[in-house]
Amino acid sequence: MKDSFRKSMAWLHTWCGLFCGWVLCAIFLTGTLSVFREPITRWMQAQPLLPVAANSNPVVRASAYLAATAPQAPAWQVDLPRRPGDAMQLAWKADDGSRHHVIMDPATGALLDQPWGRATQGGRHFMAFHYMLQGGLPGYWLVGFLSMGMLVALVSGVVVHKRIFKDFFTFRPGKGQRSWLDAHNAMAVLSLPFLFMIVYTGLSVFYISYMPWPMETMYGGKDAYEQYQAELALKPPPLAPPARSGIAAALPDLAALQLRADTLMGRPALEMTVDLPGDTHQRVRFDARSTEGDDSRDLLNHARSITFDGATGAILQLEGAQHDAGYAGKFSHEAMEQLHLAHFGGWSVKWLYFVGGLMGTAMMATGTILFCVKRRKKSEMEFGAATATVYRVIEACNVAALAGTALACIVYFYANRLLPAALEGRAKLEIQAFMYTWLASLLHALVRTFLTNPRQAWLDQLWSTALLCLALPLLNWVTTGQHLGLYLANGDGQSAAVELTAMAFGLAFACMARHVGKATQAAPVKQANRPVPAR
Template identity: 40%
Template structure:
C-alpha cells in the first residue's frame, strides 16, 4: 500500500480493476448485448415472421384456442403475447407430474404453429451476464464479487483524478502510453453516471443473496414467506374435481382494459384450466414505468369475476423495484435503448483500455514473460469474446435444425472458439495475436448479413446493420494494428540530462 490517500486509492483502483478486469469485460459486453435480447432471439429464429399486423385480443384468442385443442389436460398454461420487438406468441403448458414446461411459437395473426428451431437466442447472453453459464448460486456470487470490485474501481478512479473533467477533453493520439491513459480517462468520464448506476443497480438486484442477514433475522427459515411478500406471489390452490369451461377471451380483455387500458397485457397465466376453480392471472407489461415489478390481476377462470388486484406498494419495495427496473431498462424507447447500448460498449472499452494500459506501463520489466501472458488474456477478452459471440451466431445458422441438443451445440461453439482465442493469444506474439483476431472479428461479423441473406427470409434488419458497423470497426482496428510498429510500449529513458521518459509513438 502506498503512502498518502490518493496513492492508496490509485493502488486500489489498479488492482481492483485488474483482478477481475477480464471477467468484468465479459459481463459488460454480454450485458450490452442483452439490451437487444429480443432482437437477437428474433434473428436466431428466422421463422418468427408475422404474416399480418396483430392485435392483443386476436393473439390471446388464438393462443387459448390452440392450447384448448393441443393441451386440454395440462395443469397450467402460460401465454406470452407478442410485442413489436418480438412479434410472436409463445405458449407454454405443464402436464401433470412434470416440472418443466413444454413450449411452442404461434403466428399471432393466424395461430399457425411456427417451425421450431432449438436455440436460446438472446437469452444466452442475458443469462451469461449475471451467472456466467454456471450453477446459479456459484455464478451469481462470482458476478457479485466482480461487481463490488468494479464499484470500488469506479469510486477510487474518481478520487485519484484531480482534473477529471479537464482530462475528459484531453486526448493526445500517437503518444503511446499517454494515449492509452487519455482514452481510458475519456471513456471513464463520458458515461460515468451510467457506469455508477448500472454497477450499483446490478448489485441491488441480487442484494437478498449477498446480504441475507436481515431476512434471516425476521423470517428465520421461512425464506418462502419473504419471497412471497416481496414478489407478490398468489398462493396456489388445489384444483377442484368438477370440470367447467374457461371464460371466453373477451372477458379477460375487458378486465385488463378496465384497469390498464388497451394493449398492456404481457402474460396470461391460467392455473387448472378446465376445472371449476380455475384462475387466470394477467400480468401487465412494464414498458411505460420505471419499476420492474408489474401489476397483476387475478380473475375467475370460469365466471370472469375479479378476485384480486396486486400492485407493488411500500417505500422499500418500490425502491427495490425501481432499481431493478433501471438495470433492466424495459421502459427504454428505441433512442434510449441505443444510448444505453452505446454506454455499455463505452464501459467495455473503458475496461479494455485499463487492462491494456496496465500491461503497456510494465513492458520491458524483468518479468516480461508474465506480462506477455497477461496481454494474451487481454487479447482473449477484448477480441476473443466478440469472435466467440460471432461464432455463436454462425453456429445458429449452420447447424442442422433437427440436430439433437442443437441449442447446446450453439453454446459449445461459443466456448470452444473463445478457448481457441486464448490459446492463440498465448502462442502467438502479442502484436500478431491482436492483428489476426481483429481481422477474424471483422470477417466474422461482415459475413453474418451474407449468411442471413442465404439462410433467412429477411436480410434487411437492425441486427445485420449493427453487424456491418462492428465489422467496419474491427476492420479499422486491424488496419491500424497492421500499420503500427512492433513495439507499442513506453520508450526507454533518455540518456540526456533530463530524467523524464520520452513518449513513444503507437
C-alpha cells in the same frame, strides 16, 4: 504524506484494474449486448413472419382448438403473439399427466410445423454470462468480487487523477502512451456516473446471493427466500387452486375478457391461462410481463396479471397495476433492479445504456492496454526474473479479454445459424461454442505472444471478428432465407437492427485491426523491446 497516499492509490488502481479488468471487459461487453436481449433472441429464433389478417382474434382461434382437442384438460395455456406476424403456442396437460403443445397461426388457426424457429438461449445467454459467467453460484460470487474490485478501481482512479476534468477535454492522438492515457481518462470521466450506478445497482440486486445467512437465520433454511419475498412485498395470499365441481358450463367470452384485461392492466396481455375449462369453477388469468420495448416512464415497470371468475366474469385478483405505500420495501429493491436492467423509458434509455456500456468497456480496455504500453517502455521488474514472462502472459490476457470476448460473441451467433434447427440440445451447444472460442482465443494469444509478438495476436483476432461480423447477414440469408431487406419490408425493425449493429461492429473492428497493422509496420515489436530481467 499526500504523495505517499496518491502513490498507494495509483498502485491499487493499476493492479486492481488490471486483474479485475480482464474478466470485467467480458462482463461489461456481454451486459451491454444483453440490453437488447429481446431483439437478439428474436433474431436467433429465426421464426418466419406470418401474414397478418385484419379482424382476427387469436384468443378465439386458440380456445376453439383447445375446446375441440382437450375439453377435459385441467388447464389450458396460450402464449399470445407478441407482435404482428408472430405465431402462438398452445399447451395443455392431459388426464394421464402428459403434456402437449402445438404452434398455431393466429390468423388462420392452422397448426405449424415444429420446431417453429430455433431452440436457443438467444440474448438471455449474454445476460446469464453477465451476472454469473454461466457458472452457477460460484459465478455469482466471482462476479460480485470483481464488481467490488471495479468500485475500488473507480474510487482510486478519481483520487489518482488530480486534473480529471481537464484531462477529459485533452486528447493527443498519435502520441503512444499519452494517447492511451487520454483515451482512458476521457472514457472514464464521461461514463463515471453511469459506471458507479450500474456497478452499485448490480451488487444490490443480488444482495441475497452475497449475504444469505441473515435471511436463512430469520426464516430458516427451507424456502427462506420465498418467505422473505412474500413478507417484503406484502402481497395478498395467492388464490387457492379451484376444485372441479363436475357441473358443465359454457366457456366465457375470452375475447371480451382479454379486452377488459388489457384495459385494467394498462398493457396488452401476452399469456392466457384457463383453469378447469368448461366447469362452473373455471378461472381465466391474463399475464402482461414487462416487455423490453415498453415505453413507460414509470421506473417501477413490473409485470401485471389479472384473474377472472370464468362463470361470472368477476375480478378475483389484480396484481401489479397500481402502487401501494405498503409495498415501499419491495419498491426500493425493484427500483435498483429496474435501474440496472433498463426496464423503463423505452428504446431511448436502452440505447443510452448500450452506449454507456460500450464506453465502460472501452475505458477498461484502454486501461489494460495502457499498462502493457508503459511496461514495454519501462519495466519496473515487479516479478524479478519472471517479469518478462509475466508481462507476456498479461499481453495475451489482454488480447483474450478484449478481442477474444468479441470473437466469442460473434461465434455464438454463427453457431446459432450453422447448427441444425432440429438438433437435440442445440441451445447448450451454442453456449459451449461461445465458451470454447473464448478459451481458444486465450490459447491463440499465448502462442502468438510467446512465439512472435502480441501485435500479431491482436491482428488475427480483430480481423477474424471484423470479417465474421460483416458476413453475418450473408450467413443468415444462406441458412434461413431471411435477410435485412425482408426484415425491413415486414416491419421487423428489431431483427434488422441486430444485423445492422453487427455490421457496425464489423467496421469498428476492421478499423482497429487496420490501426494495429499500421502501428506494427511503423514500429515492429522486437524481442529487445520486451522487459529483460537483470542477471
